[in-house]
Amino acid sequence: MALLPQILHSPTSSSFGYNKTSLNPNPRTRTTSPSPTLPQNRTLIPSHRRKSNLLRCSSSSFPEKHHTSGPSQSDDTTELPLFPLPLVLFPGAILPLQIFEFRYRMMMHTLLQTDLRFGVIYSDTATGTADVGCVGEVVKHERLVDDRFFLICKGQERFRVTNLVRTKPYLVAQVTWLEDRPSGDEDEDLESLATEVETYMKDVIRLSNRLNGKPEKEAQDLRRNLFPTPFSFFVGSTFEGAPREQQALLELEETATRLKREKETLRNTLNYLSAASAVKDVFPSS
Numbered sequence: 001m002a003l004l005p006q007i008l009h010s011p012t013s014s015s016f017g018y019n020k021t022s023l024n025p026n027p028r029t030r031t032t033s034p035s036p037t038l039p040q041n042r043t044l045i046p047s048h049r050r051k052s053n054l055l056r057c058s059s060s061s062f063p064e065k066h067h068t069s070g071p072s073q074s075d076d077t078t079e080l081p082l083f084p085l086p087l088v089l090f091p092g093a094i095l096p097l098q099i100f101e102f103r104y105r106m107m108m109h110t111l112l113q114t115d116l117r118f119g120v121i122y123s124d125t126a127t128g129t130a131d132v133g134c135v136g137e138v139v140k141h142e143r144l145v146d147d148r149f150f151l152i153c154k155g156q157e158r159f160r161v162t163n164l165v166r167t168k169p170y171l172v173a174q175v176t177w178l179e180d181r182p183s184g185d186e187d188e189d190l191e192s193l194a195t196e197v198e199t200y201m202k203d204v205i206r207l208s209n210r211l212n213g214k215p216e217k218e219a220q221d222l223r224r225n226l227f228p229t230p231f232s233f234f235v236g237s238t239f240e241g242a243p244r245e246q247q248a249l250l251e252l253e254e255t256a257t258r259l260k261r262e263k264e265t266l267r268n269t270l271n272y273l274s275a276a277s278a279v280k281d282v283f284p285s286s
Contacts, residue, residue: 077162081107082133082171084123088246089134089155090233095120097136099149103169108149111138119159119175122247131161132178132251155233158250180229183256190228193259197235198222200266207273211280232258239265 083104089095099108111118121133136153143149159175166172183190202219210216223231236249236258245265252258 077174077176078159079165079172080117080119080135080159080175081111082119082121082161082173083107083136084121084129084171086122086124086243087120088122088236088243088250089120089136089153090237090246090250091134091155091157092230092233093134093155093237095136095153095155097149097151097153099151100146105147105149107170108141108151112141117156119161119173120153120155121161122243124243127244130247130251132158132247133161134158134250178253180255180258181253183254185256188256190255190259193256193263194223194228194231197231197259197263197266200263200270201235201238204266204269204273207270207277211273211276228259229255232262235259235262 083097087095099105107118116138117135119133120136121130123129135156135158137156138151139154140152141149142151158178160178161173162176163174164171165174201222205219206216222234226234232249232255236246239246239249239262249258249261252261
């Protein structure tokens with residue numbers, strides 16, 4: 001079955017747990033292995049109509065293999081508080097959050113006295129909690145009279161959980177940092193690949209606008225002078241509505257592989273939109 005995520009460039013929000021706005025790129029480079037559960041032929045169906053979702057976080061779904069207090073397997077580890085959410089944060093992306101659950105209010109009180117960094121990690125009831133996440137750094141916060149917090153966070157480096165230190169009052173884990181490896185193909189032209197992906201994105205946006213009765217304006221510069229790696233993260237952040245696909249992209253350890261996967265997804269989406277556009281031309285009232 002094809003995935004049905006959303007390509008967005010407009011804000012969306014939720015009244016519980018987190019509020020998510022449009023995602024902006026940041027020229028940092030970070031990233032792990034693809035999810036075997038995702039379909040090979042991926043299609044994005046853009047949508048400009050959003051619904052607010054009621055979201056809750058739970059530490060109980062975290063893989064049991066990490067429930068240990070033994071020593072880490074690597075010297076290059078850091079303890080990091082974790083915030084499981086049903087979304088994927090990418091390096092450079094902006095994530096608004098509303099914190100009101102007691103354990104995460106406790107976490108915020110601690111963070112505000114330390115380095116303002118915590119791990120955002122994807123979690124859902126079907127697959128549990130992922131091993132790979134992205135650091136969210138608090139860049140702006142507001143504390144309300146009832147001790148709730150409104151935060152603006154920015155995605156930083158990616159990490160892999162190696163050891164779960166504790167689960168109460170909130171998750172704390174030892175993590176190792178992830179960076180993209182150099183491509184195994186020395187002839188791989190990342191700039192050309194990134195340009196191809198940008199072209200597909202522009203075509204998808206144009207056709208999507210047409211199908212939604214909006215002016216078919218030429219999309220502006222989507223790369224904004226970003227290098228291929230941060231651009232690949234930006235592209236992944238626009239695949240909203242398909243968090244498992246986003247998680248697979250986040251986990252890839254090569255920029256070229258990530259861009260190729262995004263190119264395939266966008267090409268499938270463009271084919272779908274082209275067919276839908278042709279049907280609309282033949283049957284305008286449908």
